[in-house]
Amino acid sequence: MAVCVAVIGKDNSPLYIGGIGSDTGSDSELSRQWLVHTALDALEERLSSANSNNTAPNATTPRPDLRDLYLGLLYSTDMHKIYGFVTNTRIKFVLVTSSTSPSGSNIRDAEVRTALRRLHALYADAICNPFHLPGEQIISQKFDKQVKNLMLNNV
Amino acid sequence: MASQPSDYTDFPPEIILKPLALIGLSGLDAVNNAIHKEIWDAFANNRRPDRASVRFKLLNNTFEFPVVKPKRNSYEWYIPKGILKKNWIQKRISYIPAVVVLFYDMEWNDPQWNEKIIECASKVQSIRAAVEGHATRVAVAVIQSGQSPPPSEYMLGAERAQALCSACEIQSKSLFVLPHSDHLMGYIIRLENAFYDIAQNYYHHETKNIKQHKDHLNKTTHQYLFVRHQFKLGFYNELKQDLSTAHKHYMHAYNNLLETKVVDTNINEVRTVAGYLNYKLCKLLFALNLPRDAIAQLKSHIERYRNRIGSTELLFEHYAWVSRQYSAFGELFDEAIKAGLPGIQSQHPGFYYQYAAQFTVKRRQAMRSVCTEATKYPSPSDPLEGLIEFYGQRPWRPGRISADPHDPQREQAAILALQYNERVFNHSMMIISYLGCAISHFKTFHSPRMRKQLVVEMANEYYYSADYDYIQLSIEALSKYIQVPNNDKDRIFKNIILVLNLNIPGPEPDIPAHSQNKALEAWQSAIDKEPLVITVDMVNISSFLEVKPRFKQQHYRMDETVEVEIYVKLTYVTVLEAVIAFLTVSSASETIDIPISHDGKNLLTLESGKVKRFLCQFKPNPHDRGSDLCIKNISFILGSDKKRKIIMKVEENKTFERTIHPELLQFIHSPKMDYEFDSIVPLTVTSITSRECRLSINIQNASPALQGEWFPTNFTITNNENHSVYNMKITLSLLSSPDNPNPESVTELSLKEGESQTQPVNVTVGTINKSSESSVLFYLKTNRTATATVQMKVSYFIDLPEISKLECVKDFTTQITVIKPFEVSTSFVATNFQPITKCFVDNPFIVMPQIKILSPWDLSIVDTELEMVDCFVYSDSEKPQSCIKGLEVAEKNIASDAICIQAKYKPKDIPTRVGLYNIKWKRKSNADGQFIMSSTALSALPIDICPIGLEVNYPEVVEVQTSVPLKCILIGKSHKPIRLSITVEGTDFYMFSGYKKFSVTVPPNDRVELCYNIHPLLTGNTTPPRLKATIIGDNLYQEVIKELFENIFPQNIFVLPKYNK
Incomplete structure (x- = not known):
């Protein structure tokens, strides 16, 4: 079960942070935000190394879009595992699973990948809203509901 | 790296230290004997890491070896009292040497050989007696001056070495000779390696001994011994530097320990020993370059002991233990990285320090939940007093195994004592120190956000530990960037004023009543005490004062007055009176404080919302010429008229350069009558240049x-x-x-x-x-x-x-423009002034240098001279005088010189020049001054050889109708006679007499004269009859001969008309 999903803009501003779990106190809210925030360290490191790898061998060819958007496990703590996903427009998705709960500890990589792809689709739907300004926080209730569903059901 | 905070979970030093084989050196008097001291120093001091893993101990005569315990034949009735004895390692690393080496001064040809050998043998015997029971090896090292050859090449030496071995009852390979002459260090290193071999042998022997016990043990009563023996094997192998075997045995010990039954009474001992074993395992894995295995070992270790909590009354001990496991591992990891292991972003020591900090937080939580009752240390008898024999055992029940009944009252008192100790323990300091370690690692491994999180946690911790500065926080709270409800700012400001007036500030609104009383007490005791001057460094905080200083110019001359404009804006709604401010300026030579005054008064008044401009003037220091002046900081003293003062030090750089983007400045609303505070660009550095100099030059x-x-x-x-x-x-x-x-x-x-x-x-x-x-x-x-x-x-x-x-x-x-005084060009002419392009050996010709004057100043030519290369000589017998000597010339004049020279021989290489033409000259205006000699190289003229020489004598001027002789002399110059066919080319101007066509033989080195009479018929410039010659037969010099005759025969003779009387 995912405990937290975050959408982060290309300049690392949070666009959406959604969390579910038994405790909804401000403390766990804060720690969740910290988790997502610190995951950016690992994300950026991956992106910069991926970039240099791609451009180094033959700089003349355009960067191949074949790069996997799913970045896999970014890092894990005692309690959580944190996965990353980056769209072609540098929108970052972070998914946090709890390694203490039975469903979260045995999660397979493929499941996380699917969930993040679905999240990508949901995100694309949400920003298709003509009233949404790109770069603004996503306040769509529908999106929120769908993401929460995703966290509960799929993973 | 901050050092690890310590508490009772610290690992003892003998566990942390790398075990080194212990070698005892006996018979060295390092205090009184210079040679012995030198030897001891070479062994023990300045050991480089590449030397053998041994530790030397100087044994004096009174050294006592630990007593050997009687050997146990049967383990049947033996019940171990604990797992690891505390003194066992200590004995192995400092009291029981693997080898004792006796050093003895003795030459092979010593006159008192017999006495010496007896003394040496008795010393060996006394060492043997001292180590009785231990398997410690004994060796002898003979210190010699190094004169005598080694025993193998020296009969007497070999004999006596043999005798010494048998007298001392040692094997010949345990006898060493140490010459102390040259290359001492080299000998020492060889000896050291030999001792190390013996030591390894000894430790190997010890491991065998332990292995023998294994058969006597049974799993029911001797579970502890399985751990103990494997630990000992591991340690001996570590002393032997056999790391992988050591790891194997430690692993056995660790697994055996896992099988022991854990109850509340032995939990502390088991986990303490498990911690030590895990530390050893991880350390060895890092040393074996298996960092992944080390990390896996730690993970499984924590996983296994995570739930072995023990009694809940001492829950905090469990967390303290976990925290220590992490921090010790972090330290090992850190050491491995320093030794060259690469760390990565997702795996580095910082994480382990972070875990250590997290578990220390848990430890504090546990303390808060279980230690609330422990307000007093139990008395009168201290339950924690007492010596313990085994690692991790409790002093109040030493050596008891779980089956024994224990004293519940004593147990209770002991727990209370532990809880009390925990209550007074400063957890915050420990957490902060761990976080400090973690932060530095996260910084190294490119995790700025992770680091930021830890910094926030650290700040939290400082807050918990109430480690903050009331004044600094109050001042910072008044900043416009910090949002507090406005009346709260007023309260805070009032409190600052109260403190300045030595009054107790009002209490913070939301603190509980009992804390208020406590705070009041603390204030009462401190309010009128030192330090009365509080300095607040404004580097990292912003406050109600915004300051922008700037030098009025970027450069000041030495004699100018330096002017600094200081703009101060008070952003908090109040009026500050009696403020003293001064500016600190530093230069290369000094740092000075300059008071800031306004209208001649030093006390300033600042009003809210208004920008005040102050001007500071000072003279630069004469020593600072060419260097920079720099504004260090500006200090504002609040309450300068009062006993207590607050100094706000506004630092250069950070505070001055507010981070407002220039493009955003237009959005800032500021009243027009103000100085445009936001658009003022601070200038904190100026340079001092030299004073303008009022000298003129002509x-x-x-x-x-x-x-x-x-x-x-x-x-x-x-x-x-x-x-x-x-x-x-x-x-x-x-x-x-x-x-x-x-x-x-x-x-x-x-x-x-x-x-x-x-x-x-x-x-x-x-x-x-x-x-x-x-x-x-x-x-x-x-x-x-x-x-x-x-x-x-x-x-x-x-x-x-x-x-x-x-x-x-x-x-x-x-x-100053420099020009050439003149130019020299040359022409070569034959003696008849016909230009020539080559010359023949022994045939004179004329060199004509022409000096074209370029100087605008009149010159006087003092003298000229031609310095010829070797193959030329002057045609005259002595050096001719210069024909332009003493000539005075002006611009554009051309002075021509002429020197007649001839070639002596034809050199192998064609010379590049005829010679140097030296002109001595001076300015005409400077008649008394020195002359200047200028040399010009004259261009070359090819030299050729001709087999005959030719001289023609003829008059240059004749009268018409008068016969004159024309004599032609042919000179043979080669070794062979030369036959020429000669024809005379007559002209209309002349009649002549003599052979017209004939052949003549010119003998070698001799001459032939041909005489003609010519008779001019017409007046004027006439061409006389010319002879032409061709060599008969030999054609090699044909052209040369032709050229020679053409050149030498006169082209014209001037014929005068006859004067009629």
């Missing part, structure tokens, strides 16, 4: 200068200052320019004509009074026709009313 010379001459230049310095100047020095030097690089190589400067001086040329002028002047004459000589730039650097001192002895410097330059 340069006189007869430019352009001529190449090669000592060209005089006179310059006059006039003092236009209002004071006299003194200690004036002038330095003359040449400056390079694009068209004249490296002028020093071809140009000389001098104060005296004709004498070179080293550059730069220094002139001491001394004092020049007001509006008087001083002249200096210098000479310049250059061999390059380019513009020479001469720099005259004038330095002097002046006493001004405001500054005395001020040094001033001024550079003057002058450009």
Whole structure:
């Protein structure tokens, strides 16, 4: 079960942070935000190394879009595992699973990948809203509901 | 790296230290004997890491080995009291050497050989007696002067070495010779390796002994011994430096320990030992370069012991233990990285320090939940007193195993004591220290956000531990960037004023009543005490004062007054009175404080929302010429009229450069009557330059200068200052320019004509009074026709009313154009002044150098001379005088010289030049001065050989109708006779008599004369009859002969008409 999903803009501003779990106190809210925030360290490191790898061998060819958007496990703590996903427009998705709960500890990589792809689709739907300004926080209730569903059901 | 915080979970040093084989050195008197001291130092001091893993211990006569316990034959009735004895490792690493080496001074040819050998043997015996029971090896090292050859090549030595071995009852391979002459270090290292071998042998023997016990043990009662023995095996192997075997045994010990039954009474012992074993395992894995295995080991270790909590009353001990496991691992990881292991972003020591901090937080939580009752340390008897024999055992029930009943009252008191100790323990310091370690690692491994999170946690921790500064926080809270409800800011400001007035500030609104009382007490005891002056460093905080200082100019001259404008804006709604401010400026030589005044008053008043401008003026220090002045900080003293003062130090750089983007400035609303505070750009650095120098220079010379001459230049310095100047020095030097690089190589400067001086040329002028002047004459000589730039650097001192002895410097330059005085070109002509293109050996010709004068100044040619190369000589027997000697020439004149020379022989290589043409000259105006010699190379003329020489005698002028002789002499110059066929080419102007066509033989080195009479028929310029010759047969010189005859026979003879009387 995912405990937290975050959408982060290309300049690392949070666009959406959604969390579910038994405790909804401000403390766990804060720690969740910290988790997502610190995951950016690992994300950026991956992106910069991926970039240099791609451009180094033959700089003349355009960067191949074949790069996997799913970045896999970014890092894990005692309690959580944190996965990353980056769209072609540098929108970052972070998914946090709890390694203490039975469903979260045995999660397979493929499941996380699917969930993040679905999240990508949901995100694309949400920003298709003509009233949404790109770069603004996503306040769509529908999106929120769908993401929460995703966290509960799929993973 | 901050050092690890310590508490009772610290690992004992013997666990942390790397075990080294212990070798005892006996018989060395390192205090009184210089040679012994040298040997001991070579063994024990300055050990480099590449030397053998041994530790040397100096054993004196009184050293006592630990008593050997009686050997146990059966373990049947033996019940171990604990797992690991605390003194076992200590004994192995410092009291029981693997080898004892006896050092003994003895030469093989010692006169008292017999006495010596007996003494040595008795010493060996006493060592044997001392180590009785231990398997410690004994070796003997004989210290010798190094004169005698080694025993293998020296009969007496070999014999006596053998005798010594048998007397001491040692094997011959345990006898060593140490010559102490040269190369001591080399011998020492060889000895050390030999001792190390023996030590390894000993430890191997010990491991065998332990392995023998294994058969006697059974799992029911001796579970502890399984752990203990495997630990010992591991340790012995570590002493042997057999790391992988050591790891294997430690792993066995660890697994055996996992199988022991854990109850509340032995939990502490089991987990303590497990911690030590895990530490050893991880350390060895890092040493074996298996970092992944080390990490996996730690993970499984924590996983296994995570739930072995023990009694809940001592829950905090469990967390303390976990935290220590992490921090110790972090330290090991860190050491491995320092030794070259690469860390990565997702795996580095920082994480382990972070875990250590997290578990210390848990430890504190546990303490809060279980230690609330423990307000007093149990008395009168201290339950924690008492010696314990085993690691991790409790002092109040030493050596008891779980089955024993225990004293519940004592148990209770002990727990209370532990809880009390935990209550007074400073957890925050520990957490902060762990976080500090973690932060530095996260910084190293590119995790800025992770680091930020830890910094926030650290700040939280400082807050918990109430480690903050009331004044600093209050001042910071008044900043416009910090949002607190407005009346709260008023309260905070009032509190600051109260503190300034030595009154107790009002309580913070939301703290509980009992804390309020406590705070009140604390304030009462501190309010009128030292320190009365509180300095708040504003580097990292912003507050109600915004300051922008700027120098009015980017450069100041030495004699100018430096002016600093300081703009101060008070952003908090209040009026601050009686503020003293000063500016701290630093330069290369000093740091000074300058008070800031306003309308002549030092006490300033600041009003809210208004920007005040203050001007600070000061004179620069004479020592700071050429350096930068820099505003360090600006200090504001609040409450300067009161006993307590607060100094706010606004630092340079950070605070001054507010991070408002220039593009955003237009959105800031600020009243127009204010100084445009936001648009003021601070300028915190200015440079001090020299004072403007009021000297003038007048340069006189007869430019352009001529190449090669000592060209005089006179310059006059006039003092236009209002004071006299003194200690004036002038330095003359040449400056390079694009068209004249490296002028020093071809140009000389001098104060005296004709004498070179080293550059730069220094002139001491001394004092020049007001509006008087001083002249200096210098000479310049250059061999390059380019513009020479001469720099005259004038330095002097002046006493001004405001500054005395001020040094001033001024550079003057002058450009001197250098031109060639003349150009020399050459032509070669035959003796009949016909131009020639080659010359023949022994055939004279004339060199005509032509000197074209380029100098605008009249010159006088003193003398000229042709310096010929070897193959030429003067045709005259002595050197002729120059025909243009003493000639005076002006611009565009051409002076022609003529020198008759001839070739002596034909050189192998064609010479590149005829010779050097030296012209000695001087300026006509400088008649008394030295002459200058200029040399020009004259171009070459090819030299050829001709087998015959030819001389023609004829008159140059004849009268018409008068017969004159024309004699032609042929000279044979080769070794062979030459036959010529000669024809005479007659002309209409002449009649002649003689053979017209005939052949003649010119004998070698002899001559033939041909005589003709010619009779001119017409007047005027006439061509006389000419002879032409061809060689009969041999054709090699045909052309040369033809050329020779053409050149030498006269082209014309002038015929005068007959004068009729």
